[in-house]
Amino acid sequence: MIKVEVNNCNNINTATIQLRKNHLNIRYAMNGAGKSTIAVAMECTSNNESLSALQEFGSEIVPTCELSEEGNKVLLKVLLFNEQYVDKFVFQESEVIPNSFEIFIKTPQYEEKQASINKKLNDIRVDFSKNEDFRELYSAFKTIIARFPVAPSGKLREGGTFKSLTKSLSLHQLPKELAKFKPLMEKDYTVNWVAWKHEGSNYDGNNICPFCTFGLDAEYDNQKQKFTSSYPKVDVKNRVEMLSLFHSIDSFMEEKAKETLLQCIQGxxxxxxTRLWIDKFHSELVFLVEAITKLENFNPHQVRIDGISKLEEQLTGLIVDTSGLQIFKSKRVEELFELINGNIKALQKETESIKREIGALTSLLVAACKNTIDDINNFLFTAGINYIFDIIPESEGESRTILKYNSNTKGPIEVDNIRGHLSWGERNAFALVLFMHDALKKDPELIILDDPISSFDSNKKFAIISRLFSSARVSFKDKTVLMLTHDLQPIIDFIKVNKPKSVPISAYYLQNRSGVISEQEISDVDIKSFLKLLSEDSENNELNIVHRVASLRKLLEHTPNDDDELKLAYHILASLLHGKPEPDVLNGPKLTSAEVTSGETFIKKYIDDFSYSYYINNVFTKENLLKLFKDENNSYIKLQVFRVLVEVAGLRTRIEDNPLIKYIDEQFHVENDYMFNLDLLKYDIVPDFFISKCNKFLEEEHIVS
Incomplete structure (x- = not known):
């Protein structure tokens, strides 16, 4: 059981309602009782939102709402259907409902099948992260490639390392003028030494060596010029670094090619x-790096369902053909790629199994779309809404929902501005079924329907209710649902008629008395045939006589009959309720003595002591009616007495409150839409303020103090 306590929200000082879990909980109340306030308060509480918008005007008391189970406060996931849901969520432009793939297609079966496919796709991922040789090769190759920028033409740029290797002199075959420096040009510190030598040359102006202070010989200037032109520091740096990188990968090279390339790098x-070999070296590096990158980036999860048939072809594209290599045509490289290629070929054999599962997943998608489309379109047809709903899968994980007008002459026509084309009733009815699918997908712990069907005719009401709570695969049956309504029809359908069948249900009447809401359970015995209710009340000697007379007159209005005695009885009762001294035909002549006797004979079948002359002179007097009004506790009967009292006292024309007059007349005359009614003696259906208005009027007329 879920206990809901709402305090100080709008016109509610306090309200406590108990909801049965896994039941449809109907709460029937008159307009203005606070149903929507309860719904919004529960939704805000569920979303941890402030209730400040529900604070009563002029009040400083903080509104609160608390949900609890077995005495423990709980925060339940609540989803509310009301006008705001229709306005903000559905029917935006040409889209029926957003996030349709999640709502309609992504069923548990679909997710289960997709998880199985994802696992298999994950198994075919080519993973070389644990292979030391591949990691070493891949990292070094990318570093070397970065040293050789490529021009837009596709050729290596004339600069950087490429220029250093092709233009500068060899570090290992020095000009004869510089032969004595050879030992220093072959050391680990060569680059720094060259920099040091270039820097020192700036301080040789005194014709002495800036390094040892010895006098400079005749060859110094020639050596200095030759060294500066032959060995710029950047070229030496590039060549030395390239040699280091070369040696880091030379184990992947074919022997003869390795020797030749080494000579090129050494100058x-x-x-x-050198240009020929460096270009070939770069080309093979790029070929291998691109192949490995393709392997690394291949993600089976990115394979679209509609492209799964090409998976085998994609795997074939990952196989690396090393037959065209020259520099890297080594046994080590061949073994590495034979291993990878072998794995890929083995994985290709698994694609058939994956294709079959993808086929099954596609079938689920198609079935989910068809089931939803059929379900919603059947509802639209049953409810008399002349539109066709459709789901269009657009890509994996995405779909679009559209609405088509079912034209008698042109066939289905897609609707662009859905909100502008549907009537208010069509929009709400359609939105309810969409909400059902949405709510079932989001799986809240409590679903609230705020006056969902009150504005529809009886056929649409039953169509909507039947669909929402049917035994279909997708419905609210066995969910915890709170339906707040001022419409008696759902209670008649579920409680009295028991349709739809087998729906766990509880129904209560909510009454707001001076801000305090109480609930009173409704059972099938409390819902009576309207005619039976009128007949029972007419014969009940314990009831207020005004109510008995009014009930019998209503009964006769509901009983078409050519019997003269019945017609006379009706005229007599109507005359009495209007306070006429003598009974007459409405807008016609007075009844004769014989006609009065005949009519009274019929009335005595229900009111055994009835006598028009006695009742008009002793019962339906201003004084007695005022006493009956004061003594009556039932608001419905109190309202009936008030209407007769103002007629008898000649005060009806003095009532300036038109809504009050309209409400009284509707309660007094035959204004009932239902075959069944709540027991009006048990359930106080008249809103508080109408009785207050009656009392105020009588006080103003100095009839009561």
């Missing part, structure tokens, strides 16, 4: 040969 080959 022992001519420029043309």
């Amino acid at each position: 022992l080959q001519n420029e043309g040969e």
